[in-house]
Amino acid sequence: MKYKHLFGPVTSRRLGVSLGVDLVPYKYCPLNCVYCEIQNTTHLETERRAFFPVAEILEELDAFLQKAPHLDYITFSGAGEPTLNSSINTIICHIKEKYPSYKLALLTNGTLLDNDDVLQDILLCDLILPSLDAASEEVFKIVNRPHPSLTAKNLIEGLVKLRKAYQGQIWLEVFIIQGITDTPEEMALLRQAIARISPDLVQLNSLDRPGAEEWVEAAEPERLKEIREYMRSGLAMPVEIIAKIKYQTGMSVLDDELVELIKGTITRRPSTAEDLAAGLDIHINEISKVLRELNIQGKLHTERRARGVFYTWIA
Numbered sequence: 001m002k003y004k005h006l007f008g009p010v011t012s013r014r015l016g017v018s019l020g021v022d023l024v025p026y027k028y029c030p031l032n033c034v035y036c037e038i039q040n041t042t043h044l045e046t047e048r049r050a051f052f053p054v055a056e057i058l059e060e061l062d063a064f065l066q067k068a069p070h071l072d073y074i075t076f077s078g079a080g081e082p083t084l085n086s087s088i089n090t091i092i093c094h095i096k097e098k099y100p101s102y103k104l105a106l107l108t109n110g111t112l113l114d115n116d117d118v119l120q121d122i123l124l125c126d127l128i129l130p131s132l133d134a135a136s137e138e139v140f141k142i143v144n145r146p147h148p149s150l151t152a153k154n155l156i157e158g159l160v161k162l163r164k165a166y167q168g169q170i171w172l173e174v175f176i177i178q179g180i181t182d183t184p185e186e187m188a189l190l191r192q193a194i195a196r197i198s199p200d201l202v203q204l205n206s207l208d209r210p211g212a213e214e215w216v217e218a219a220e221p222e223r224l225k226e227i228r229e230y231m232r233s234g235l236a237m238p239v240e241i242i243a244k245i246k247y248q249t250g251m252s253v254l255d256d257e258l259v260e261l262i263k264g265t266i267t268r269r270p271s272t273a274e275d276l277a278a279g280l281d282i283h284i285n286e287i288s289k290v291l292r293e294l295n296i297q298g299k300l301h302t303e304r305r306a307r308g309v310f311y312t313w314i315a
């Protein structure tokens with residue numbers, strides 16, 4: 001069966017072997033983060049809708065899961081914000097009823113969680129990985145470039161509500177942009193907000209491959225360590241660095257076949273991640289993951305042009 005909504009399974013340090021489920025078309029998101037590795041948001045929206053017939057997604061899940069593959073997680077993620085899909089609860093309930101041994105993870109930017117309907121929809125997930133990069137309205141606007149109806153205050157309140165309503169694990173991801181999100185004022189506000197949200201774990205991330213805007217750069221490893229210590233000193237939960245940067249390679253397993261396909265293509269012709277996804281007929285998130293690893297390993301040359309970031313293989 002050719003899958004339209006499923007991708008992977010991919011292997012990562014955070015989630016182990018994970019089957020991706022993409023619930024929204026490229027690229028519907030309430031945010032347009034400057035660091036987004038799948039580039040600029042084309043549909044900056046907060047309105048929820050079904051997007052696809054839910055039976056289509058359930059059929060794909062049934063086809064894949066009936067073989068009882070080994071998976072550490074089934075993960076709602078993709079090229080946009082999964083909670084925008086108004087059928088997410090139907091899909092979660094279907095998996096939980098028919099395949100109760102599988103654990104569900106949700107990658108979300110958290111922007112819709114102050115809506116009680118959204119919150120109720122996702123409570124059966126086993127692990128929720130929301131993001132919070134800024135606590136002041138000013139930095140939130142610079143970094144996350146939200147839909148005009150969204151505020152950092154509502155995002156934080158939504159995450160506080162999630163913690164109160166949800167019994168599962170919350171791993172909060174914080175993306176660091178040196179000089180912008182790590183000023184003393186912003187760090188203090190962020191730490192206060194995280195203390196209120198009280199996630200089970202805080203994970204600091206930084207850029208692994210070119211983001212939506214050229215000026216965004218990876219944070220220095222030393223700076224990330226300082227931020228980790230600052231956060232640890234005021235928070236009760238563990239804080240860790242998940243940014244890989246150059247010195248931390250070899251943590252994920254790459255699909256050799258996919259690496260060869262990508263290498264074969266970009267050796268001949270520089271391509272964007274979107275070109276590779278379309279040309280190889282492989283989900284953009286799977287392509288993104290491999291490009292990220294290869295970039296960390298120094299195997300790619302990148303060049304930003306009008307149509308996006310182009311990748312070439314360094315021989």
Ligand code: SF4
Pocket residue numbers: 029030031032033035036037038041079080081109
């Ligand atoms: S990083 Fe996530 S939340 Fe931000 S624009 Fe990209 S998909 Fe949306």
